[in-house]
Amino acid sequence: MTVRVRFAPSPTGHLHIGGARTALFNYLFAKKLGGSYILRIEDTDTLRNKDDAEEKLIRAFRWLGLTWDEGPDVGGDYGPYRSMERLDTYQPFLDKLVSEEKAYPCFCTKEELEAEREAAQQNGQTPRYSGKCRHLTKEQVQAKIDANIPYVIRFAVTGDNEIQFQDHIRGDMSFQRADIEDFVICKSDGVPTYHFAVTIDDSLMEITHVIRGEEHLSNTPKHVLLFEAIGAPVPEFAHIPLILNENGKKLSKRDETILQFIEQYHDLGYLPDAVNNYLALLGWSPGGEYNEEEIFSLDKLIQLFSLDRINKAGAIFNQEKLSWVNSQYIKAIELDTLIVLCKPYLENDKEYQEYLRQNELDEEEANERTRELVALFQTGMSRISDIVPLIKLFTSENALYDEEANQVLIQEQVPAVLTSFATKINELAEYTPSEIKKALKAVQKETGYKGKQLFMPIRATTTGQVHGPDLNQTLYLLGKEKVLSRVNHVQKQVVS
RNA sequence: GGCCCGUUGGUGAAGCGGUUCAACACACCAGCCUUUCACGCUGGCAUGCAGGGGUUCGAAUCCCCUACGGGUCACCA
Numbered sequence: 001m002t003v004r005v006r007f008a009p010s011p012t013g014h015l016h017i018g019g020a021r022t023a024l025f026n027y028l029f030a031k032k033l034g035g036s037y038i039l040r041i042e043d044t045d046t047l048r049n050k051d052d053a054e055e056k057l058i059r060a061f062r063w064l065g066l067t068w069d070e071g072p073d074v075g076g077d078y079g080p081y082r083s084m085e086r087l088d089t090y091q092p093f094l095d096k097l098v099s100e101e102k103a104y105p106c107f108c109t110k111e112e113l114e115a116e117r118e119a120a121q122q123n124g125q126t127p128r129y130s131g132k133c134r135h136l137t138k139e140q141v142q143a144k145i146d147a148n149i150p151y152v153i154r155f156a157v158t159g160d161n162e163i164q165f166q167d168h169i170r171g172d173m174s175f176q177r178a179d180i181e182d183f184v185i186c187k188s189d190g191v192p193t194y195h196f197a198v199t200i201d202d203s204l205m206e207i208t209h210v211i212r213g214e215e216h217l218s219n220t221p222k223h224v225l226l227f228e229a230i231g232a233p234v235p236e237f238a239h240i241p242l243i244l245n246e247n248g249k250k251l252s253k254r255d256e257t258i259l260q261f262i263e264q265y266h267d268l269g270y271l272p273d274a275v276n277n278y279l280a281l282l283g284w285s286p287g288g289e290y291n292e293e294e295i296f297s298l299d300k301l302i303q304l305f306s307l308d309r310i311n312k313a314g315a316i317f318n319q320e321k322l323s324w325v326n327s328q329y330i331k332a333i334e335l336d337t338l339i340v341l342c343k344p345y346l347e348n349d350k351e352y353q354e355y356l357r358q359n360e361l362d363e364e365e366a367n368e369r370t371r372e373l374v375a376l377f378q379t380g381m382s383r384i385s386d387i388v389p390l391i392k393l394f395t396s397e398n399a400l401y402d403e404e405a406n407q408v409l410i411q412e413q414v415p416a417v418l419t420s421f422a423t424k425i426n427e428l429a430e431y432t433p434s435e436i437k438k439a440l441k442a443v444q445k446e447t448g449y450k451g452k453q454l455f456m457p458i459r460a461t462t463t464g465q466v467h468g469p470d471l472n473q474t475l476y477l478l479g480k481e482k483v484l485s486r487v488n489h490v491q492k493q494v495v496s
Numbered sequence: 497g498g499c500c501c502g503u504u505g506g507u508g509a510a511g512c513g514g515u516u517c518a519a520c521a522c523a524c525c526a527g528c529c530u531u532u533c534a535c536g537c538u539g540g541c542a543u544g545c546a547g548g549g550g551u552u553c554g555a556a557u558c559c560c561c562u563a564c565g566g567g568u569c570a571c572c573a
Contacts (some may be wrong), residue, residue, distance in 0.1 A: 010573045045572050108573075117570095126498045127569075152571050169499070179499050179569090187571040194573045218500055218568040241502080241566095248565065278508095281521090285509055292520045294508095311509080314566060318507050323523045331535085379535045444531070455532030468533055 001037035003035025005209050007068075007199065008042045011053035014261040018213060018243045018251060021279040025240055026211045028280070029306035038205065039071035041082040044197050044344075046189075054082075064272045065298060076384050077207040083197045090192045090200055093230055094153060094185070102229045103185060105135040105151040128181040153186035155196075155225065163221040166207075168307040175221040183222055196309070199223050203232040211238045213309070215250075238307050241283045242314045251317070258319055269345065269384025271333075273298055273474035274326040277444070280305075282315040307384040327382040339374050342387045346370060349388050355395035359479070372477060376469045394477050399464030401487055408460040409490060413449050417457045417483050420446045422487045426481065433476040436445045440472070463491045 007023040009015075025056070028036035039061070043049050067433075070076025080086055094289050097103035119128040133155055136144075144151065157180050164174045185196035202210060202223075218238045219438060227234045245251055249262055259265060267274050277296055286296070286304040296304065330338065356366045377390045393399075401409070408414075424439040424446075438459070444450045460469055462483050469472060475483055 008573090012573080034501095048572070052536095106571095113570090122499085124497065128498090150571095173500080175499075181569085184571050189571080191571090192525060193571070198573085205531090213567095214501070215567055218573090219573090221500095239501085244566080246507090250567075281508065285520095287510070291510055294521050313502050315509090318522070321508065324522055440531085451531045454530095459532065466533075470534075471532060474533090496508065 001208065003030060003033045003208050004038065004206055005035065005211055006040050006202070006205065006207055008040045008095050008201070008212075009057060010042045010048070010194075011044055011057060012045070012050055013053055013056075013253070014263050015057050015254070016251075017260055017262065017279065019274070020060070020064060020066075020262050021243065021282060022211065022213055023061065023066055024064075024241060024276055024279050025238075025284070025305075025310070027068075028302050029209065029211060029494045030069075031293070032305050033207070037071040037263065038076065038078070038207075039064075039068040039081065039375065040201060041072055042194060042197060042201075044083045044191050044194055045112055046084070046191060046240045056263065060266070063266050064276060066276075075340060078241045083201065084191070084443070086197070086201065087191070089204065090186075093200055094192070097155070097185075097229060097454045098153065099158065100423075103133050103153050104157050104182075104186070105141055106154045106182075107136075107149050107151045108133060114240065126179075128323040129183075131156075134182060150188040151435050152188050154182040154185045155185045155222075155229070156458050157182055157225065163224050165220060165224050165234060165237060167217070167220075169310050169312060170217075170239060170240075171218070174216075175218075180221055180225070184198070185226070194223050195219065196226065197434060199226040199232075199456055200230070202235055202249040203230065207235050209236045209238060209307075211240065214238065214239045214242050238310070240310055241312060243282055245318060247314060248314070258317055267385075269341065269386070270326050271329045271384075274329040275300065275322070277329075278322040278325045282317065282467070284310045292434050295325065323382040330381050331379055333388070334372070335375055335378065338378060339371060340382075342370070342374050344386050345388050346391075349391075351395045352388070352391060354434045358407065362468070369477075372473075376473055376477070377442055380469065382431070393465075393468065393474070398489070399462065401464040402466075404466045405460035405464050408456045408466055409493075411457065413447070413452075414461075415446050415491070418461060418491055419451055422484060422491075424454060425483060426486075428480070431480045436475050439448045462486050 005026045007019070007026050008025075009019055027037050029035075041054055041057075042103055043054075054072065061067070068074065070078060071080065072079075072081040075081075094103070098105070108129075113129065115149060116130060120127040133151075135155070142203060157177055159177055161177065162174045163180075164172065167173050169467070182193060184193050187194050201207075220237060220239070221454075224234055242250055245255055245258060251258075253260065259268070262275070266272075276298055277294075280296065280301050281294070285291070286293075287309055290304060291297075333341075356369065359367055359369075373391050373394065374387065380390065381387060421439075421444045424442045425436075427437055428435050440454070444454055447454070455471055456466060459468060459474075461476060464473060
């Protein structure tokens with residue numbers, strides 16, 4: 001039997017990292033086994049649906065490279081792929097359940113239910129629907145319907161045997177029927193609830209494996225009940241652990257301590273494969289001979305993936321590690337590719353554009369300058385957008401002196417080093433990296449200072465920082481004038 | 497509160513009854529490389545696997561209890 005899996009988001013917002021990871025696991029599983037991966041839009045919550053959410057979702061997935069074999073945009077043999085376009089499909093199943101008395105109309109108002117719930121809570125009991133409408137006679141039901149009293153359809157949970165199912169990650173699961181209330185399967189506006197739509201859809205679309213977040217674990221017995229009620233086979237389940245924030249809590253969409261939306265990663269210049277790579281490692285690990293590696297291409301992930309290597313415990317999202325993974329990908333790509341990726345950020349950077357203009361560089365020279373700058377920072381970027389703050393070193397008029405730089409500048413050898421350095425630089429016939437290197441050598445000879453004692457004052461003076469890229473290259477790209485004016489600036493400060 | 501699930505270092509994790517079992521990676525610290533910086537490289541970093549009981553010749557690995565954490569209890573998905 002061919003494996004068929006799906007990712008079934010509701011179109012209520014941006015693609016979330018949790019959703020992306022669930023989708024990724026589904027994708028990897030399908031590809032690994034040569035099955036189909038389906039995107040289905042679960043849009044039965046008509047109040048919360050957002051118009052552009054589906055479009056955003058699709059754009060984010062395309063960026064990540066997780067393409068589906070069937071979906072609302074590409075079609076397929078099991079469509080349509082949006083719940084709200086399947087209303088006619090659900091209806092017969094609903095009618096049948098009602099006629100078989102496996103489901104029944106409930107006329108209770110929200111207020112009544114709310115009151116019951118509160119009362120139960122006050123008495124320390126588990127709030128649960130009483131089931132009172134289940135026992136209405138046909139005549140009573142008809143009378144209420146004739147009177148236009150709004151109603152929902154509830155599923156009648158009967159019997160007392162346990163509901164059991166297999167979970168690939170958690171093993172044997174069982175729930176007591178008594179713990180499950182008669183849940184709503186069709187809302188008063190005639191739209192099925194998620195529980196109903198999802199089971200009908202999974203059944204009709206012949207989904208073989210339901211891979212979803214752990215928050216659905218306690219919904220699963222309801223779905224099992226529904227599969228059984230409509231006489232459909234129950235798919236296999238795999239409930240993957242949640243992604244937690246630093247405090248070990250489920251991510252809240254309002255939590256701004258970490259970047260939660262794929263769109264943000266796109267905007268900041270994370271590479272899609274790096275995001276996939278990191279997400280795959282959240283709750284899953286390859287084990288075996290690949291235990292010592294961390295960087296895996298999408299193809300490699302497909303090759304290595306398996307459900308039984310998914311962890312049970314929730315995984316705490318670690319932004320730093322993601323950044324590291326991303327930096328590994330940035331280091332690995334060709335310089336030309338990196339330049340192309342950096343271009344949009346640079347073109348939007350007014351300061352850089354102004355810098356190019358001031359230096360009167362023609363297009364070719366400007367491209368060459370961009371190339372030099374990107375090359376200089378390739379090993380220091382953890383995301384593409386970093387290029388903008390990084391090149392401030394060269395584009396801003398004055399250096400901003402940080403605390404560490406100031407500490408260096410008060411050292412006793414600084415005046416002597418700077419004086420000599422200014423002289424040697426001034427004497428340079430040609431201002432090139434190799435000549436600059438010679439000049440520094442000469443400063444060393446003249447002053448007797450070398451190593452940190454020599455380089456740090458110059459670095460701190462010209463860049464305002466004690467960390468940065470190769471000094472010769474930095475001085476060269478800074479340009480003679482800026483270098484000298486900054487030296488001059490610091491000399492004045494030190495004297496006064 | 498009921499029902500579920502989980503608990504190996506700051507983080508991701510390996511380990512699935514016994515030949516270094518506490519890998520590997522991020523972070524951190526130290527050293528090397530570099531006349532500086534960054535990259536890179538090397539090393540350090542859990543005496544104990546939440547705690548307590550068992551089972552066993554032997555347990556992080558099996559069972560039970562407790563604690564703690566999480567998820568879920570909607571006409572949301």
